[in-house]
Structure formats: structure tokens, C-alpha cells
Amino acid sequence: MKTAITLLTCDRPELVEQSIVPLIDGASKGQYHLFVADGSKNSANEEKILALGDPINGIDCNIRGGAGAAIVYALTRMLQHEENYDVVGLCEADVLLPSDWYLACSDLFLRGSDDGLSVGAVSSRCFADRVLFQRDGYAVCHNLGAGHILLTRRAAEIVLRTFRTGWSTDNRRIFAQLSGIDIGASWAFRTNEHPLTADWHWDAALTAHGLASLAVTPSQVEMIGQNPPLAEQGLEIVCNSMWPRDEKSEDAFERYRKSLGDVTAGVFHLGVETQFHLDPNTGIWTYFPHQMHMLGGTYEGDWRLREMRGWGTFAWEAGDCSDHFPMLSVPVFGNGTVLISGGKNGGKVEVLDEHSGFRAPLTLEPEGLNAQILQLQIPGAFNYRTISITALSPGVCFFGIQSRDKQPFLPNISFDHSHLPGA
Numbered sequence: 001m002k003t004a005i006t007l008l009t010c011d012r013p014e015l016v017e018q019s020i021v022p023l024i025d026g027a028s029k030g031q032y033h034l035f036v037a038d039g040s041k042n043s044a045n046e047e048k049i050l051a052l053g054d055p056i057n058g059i060d061c062n063i064r065g066g067a068g069a070a071i072v073y074a075l076t077r078m079l080q081h082e083e084n085y086d087v088v089g090l091c092e093a094d095v096l097l098p099s100d101w102y103l104a105c106s107d108l109f110l111r112g113s114d115d116g117l118s119v120g121a122v123s124s125r126c127f128a129d130r131v132l133f134q135r136d137g138y139a140v141c142h143n144l145g146a147g148h149i150l151l152t153r154r155a156a157e158i159v160l161r162t163f164r165t166g167w168s169t170d171n172r173r174i175f176a177q178l179s180g181i182d183i184g185a186s187w188a189f190r191t192n193e194h195p196l197t198a199d200w201h202w203d204a205a206l207t208a209h210g211l212a213s214l215a216v217t218p219s220q221v222e223m224i225g226q227n228p229p230l231a232e233q234g235l236e237i238v239c240n241s242m243w244p245r246d247e248k249s250e251d252a253f254e255r256y257r258k259s260l261g262d263v264t265a266g267v268f269h270l271g272v273e274t275q276f277h278l279d280p281n282t283g284i285w286t287y288f289p290h291q292m293h294m295l296g297g298t299y300e301g302d303w304r305l306r307e308m309r310g311w312g313t314f315a316w317e318a319g320d321c322s323d324h325f326p327m328l329s330v331p332v333f334g335n336g337t338v339l340i341s342g343g344k345n346g347g348k349v350e351v352l353d354e355h356s357g358f359r360a361p362l363t364l365e366p367e368g369l370n371a372q373i374l375q376l377q378i379p380g381a382f383n384y385r386t387i388s389i390t391a392l393s394p395g396v397c398f399f400g401i402q403s404r405d406k407q408p409f410l411p412n413i414s415f416d417h418s419h420l421p422g423a
Contacts, residue, residue, distance in 0.1 A: 001106065003032035003150070004057075004081065005089035006074035008067070010039040013048055015093045015225045020049065022097040027055040031102045033083065037074045039063040066307030068198055068314060069420060071146055072163065075156050076417035089150040096222040097124055097148070105150060108138055108214045116257045118264055120155030120211025121203065123148050124220035126238040129187045132175060133253045134217065139238060140256070141213045142175050142183050146199040148221060158209050159202050161414040162275050164288055165312055166201030169193050169280060173272050174204045179256040188234045193281075198313045205274040210264030276406075277312075287407060288312030288400045293419055294409045297330030303421040306397060316398040316421060317343060318391030326391040328398060333384040333407055338376045339399035340389065341367050347393025353378055355385030364396065373399055384408070 007023055009016050020036075027034035036059040038045050046061050060077070063070045071090065078088040087106070091097070105124045112119035115135065123144040133140040151159060172184045172191075184191045203213040219237045223230055230236065262268035275294075277286040287295060289312065302319030303326050318326040338351055342364030351360045360376060367373075378387060389398060401407075 001086040001109070002083060003087040003089065003106070004035060004078040004083065004085045005032050005091060005150070006035040006037050006078060007091050007093065008037055008039075008070050008074060008146075009045050009049075009093045010067075010070070011041065011045070012093060012225060013044040016045050017048055018224060019091065019093045019096050020052070022099050022101060023091060024052060024055065025099050026102045027057075032089070033057045033085075035074070035077065036060070037063050037070050037077070039066075039070050064422070065305040065314070065420060066309065067146075068307060068309060069305060069417070071199070072160065072415075072420065073417045075160055079153065079156055079160075079416075086153055087150050088153065088156050090146050090148070092147045094223060094225050095125060095148045096224045098220055101220050104216050104220065108216065109152070111138060112212055112214050116261070117212040117214075118210055118260060119152070119214055120158070120206040120209070121149055121151050121213040123150070123213075123215045126215035126217055126219040128236040128238050129234075131215075131238065132179060132181065132183065133249060133256065135253075137217060139215050139217045140253070141203065141215050142171065142187070143200055143203050144213050144215060146202075149202075152211075155206055155211055157414065158205055158211070160416055162201065162205040163198055163313070163415055164201060164277060164291070165198055165310060166196040166204060167193070167277065167279075168196055170272050170274075171196065171200065171204045173280075174207060174270055174274075177270050177272070178207055178259040179252045181252055195310050197309050201274075204272075207260065208263070208270045208272065208274045210260045212260060276409075278406075283404060284402050285404070285406055286312075286400055286402050288314065289316040289398055290314050290415060290419055292328060292330050292401075294413050294415070295330055295332075295407055296410060297328060299326070299328050299421070300324065301326035301391075305421050308399070312400060314420065318347070318394050318396040318398075321391065321394050326396075328389045329386055330401065331384060331408070332378070332380065332387050332401060332403065334382065334403055334405040335380045336378045336387065337402040338378060338387070338389060339373050339402065340364065340376065341373045341397045341399065342393075343367060343395030343397045345395050347391070347396040349392055349396050350390045351376055351378065352388045352390070353380070353385060354388060355383050356380075361392075375402070
């Protein structure tokens with residue numbers, strides 16, 4: 001398998017100089033190509049990494065927009081690389097791997113296949129509360145996380161196409177439908193309902209496409225620079241290669257294996273949406289700013305990226321308005337709600353329904369300590385028409401569109417770093 005791995009770094013050079021060593025070792029052996037994506041505010045990491053020279057295949061600095069943007073950048077770069085990699089991976093700077101990690105980790109693709117699984121993602125890191133099943137030397141997981149992960153090309157494409165914050169209840173529903181197991185009884189969140197960062201959504205989205213996520217056990221990694229320590233974060237690294245396996249767990253694994261096979265064969269479809277967000281309690285669909293092009297929307301003018309890890313991962317913030325007002329035009333069916341704010345300083349915005357002529361010029365107050373997002377309802381009945389949102393002041397923020405109707409979308413359009421403002 002032709003493999004590429006990107007080390008994600010942002011400041012903290014004392015961690016980078018440790019975590020990059022085993023990655024360079026594997027690259028030196030020709031096991032994979034190694035890239036670095038750095039979002040630091042100074043040049044310390046760049047200087048340390050450049051001093052190492054070969055076998056680093058490339059280092060990109062000044063990756064802005066936060067962790068989500070860096071992940072999207074790294075996946076996009078590797079997937080679009082002329083080497084046409086079969087597997088692409090991510091490793092964060094606080095994950096320290098042993099020198100021999102790669103063979104055991106990459107072997108999970110084959111080991112899972114031998115157990116009847118189509119494997120989309122593997123990891124050397126395994127947290128106890130994220131284990132769905134324990135097998136012989138590996139765990140089937142409901143979350144691997146972006147800290148350390150290798151993805152098949154198809155899996156990485158699914159991750160980008162479905163990239164968004166998730167919802168805890170959706171993850172519980174998906175894995176219960178596949179295996180009969182409610183992870184709410186064992187994972188850190190218990191039965192609480194709340195948003196999940198984007199990498200918590202990955203494995204749920206992969207299983208909805210018939211792909212399993214596996215981790216080496218005992219876990220191969222050491223988590224470094226943790227403040228607070230893992231125990232205070234409610235996290236525990238899996239230290240045993242085998243946990244007790246009984247008839248009940250074997251039956252659940254067999255159900256899971258068969259369910260994934262049926263999903264792949266197209267004879268079973270999970271009853272949970274993974275690309276766009278559907279609130280199961282209210283029936284409201286949410287389309288985040290980075291998904292507007294999937295609806296046929298277009299942005300114009302100076303929009304800038306704002307990290308919102310708990311809300312879609314990204315918001316769009318209006319930049320310079322002196323030459324051309326930043327604007328979004330997007331087709332919407334039925335009644336819709338536009339989510340906007342005045343940003344840090346307040347500002348003006350205009351929302352226009354180009355079919356009915358409904359026009360709403362608004363003066364928005366500053367967000368304050370707690371982000372105050374205005375929900376502006378746009379009546380639409382059974383009209384499929386274009387709505388335009390024009391920022392008349394810099395700093396105005398766009399957070400997405402909500403509707404009771406599932407919106408028409410372009411099924412063959414995905415998402416990559418080029419769709420983020422400033423890319």
C-alpha cells in the first residue's frame with residue numbers, strides 16, 4: 001500500500017521534536033511518505049523540522065483556521081498528490097509512537113479482512129471507552145480520532161464529504177443499529193446529548209458506508225504533554241491485548257460484521273443521516289457554511305474562516321467590505337432559517353429572497369461573551385428559490401441555514417480545503 005502520513009503541528013516544539021522521530025524512522029525505511037502541516041504562530045517548529053532534512057517529503061507552514069482546517073488541508077493535499085496514495089494518515093504532535101509502530105498498525109487492514117470486515121481506518125492509539133469489541137490483538141472501535149489514524153483512500157474521501165460536527169445521539173444510534181450495543185452505557189459521554197467534534201463523526205460515517213475502524217491493542221502510543229493528565233480527562237489507554245470475550249460479545253460482533261457487509265452490498269441502510277445534520281428531536285436540518293456549495297451555493301467577496309469546533313467546525317466571517325460586499329447566494333426550498341451574528345463588534349447584513357422579494361436589512365448587536373446568533377426565518381412555502389446574504393459590515397458572521405425540508409443537493413460534490421475561505 002502506497003502510504004502518506006502528515007504530522008499536524010501547532011506551536012509546542014518540545015512535543016514536535018519527540019513525536020517526529022519515530023515518524024522519520026519509518027519514512028527512512030521507505031514505509032511511507034512523511035509530510036508536515038504546521039499552524040504555529042512562530043517559526044520554531046519549521047526551523048526544527050527543516051533542520052532534519054530528508055526524508056520529510058514536504059512541510060507546509062502558516063496553515064490557518066484551527067485544527068479542523070489543518071486536518072482538511074492535510075487530507076486534501078495527500079489525496080490530490082501525484083503519487084495517488086492508497087492510504088493517508090494523520091498524527092498529532094502529542095502522540096508519541098514506538099519506532100516499530102507501522103507494521104502492526106497497517107497490518108490491521110488485512111487482519112480485519114480475515115475476520116470478515118471491510119476496514120476503512122486503523123490506529124495505533126486506543127482509548128478504553130471507545131472500544132466496541134475486543135478481538136485478538138486489536139479492537140473494533142467507534143472512535144479513533146484524528147490524533148493518530150490511517151485511512152484508506154475511499155475512507156478519507158468519505159471523511160471529507162461528511163466533514164462536520166456530529167451529535168452524540170447519532171453515534172449511539174448508528175452503532176446500536178449495527179451491533180445491538182448502546183455505547184451510551186460505556187463511553188465517556190454516557191447518555192448525554194450534545195455536539196461532537198468532527199473527528200468523532202468520522203467512524204460513524206465510515207460504518208454507514210460499511211467500513212470498520214480498528215486499533216492495535218495493547219495501544220502502541222504514549223500521550224505526551226497532556227495537561228490535564230489523561231486520567232483527569234476521563235481517558236484510559238488500553239493496556240491489554242485481550243479482554244474477556246463471551247458468547248454475547250461474539251454474537252454482537254457477528255451481527256456487526258454481517259450488518260457492515262449488508263451495508264456494503266446495498267441491502268441494509270442505516271436510519272441515520274451522516275452527510276448533513278438532522279436533529280432527531282426537532283426534525284430540523286442544518287447546513288453548515290462549508291456545505292453551501294453542495295446545495296449549489298456560491299460565495300463572493302472577502303470571506304474569512306472562523307474556527308467553531310462545536311458548531312459545524314467552521315463559520316464564515318466577513319472581511320473587507322470597502323470594494324465589494326461579501327455575499328452568499330444559495331438555492332433553498334421551503335421555509336428556511338438563516339443563522340447570522342454581528343461578530344465581535346456588531347454590524348449590518350441584508351437577507352433577500354429573490355423569488356418573493358422578501359428583504360430584511362438588519363443591524364446586529366455584538367456577540368458578547370456567549371455567541372449570540374440570530375435566527376432569521378425566511379418564509380418560502382413550496383418555492384425553490386435563491387436566497388442571498390450580504391454582509392454590509394466587516395466581522396458579520398454566517399453560521400449556516402436550517403430548514404424542516406431536506407434540501408436538494410448535488411450528490412457528486414464533495415468538500416476539500418479549496419472550499420474554505422482564504423485557501
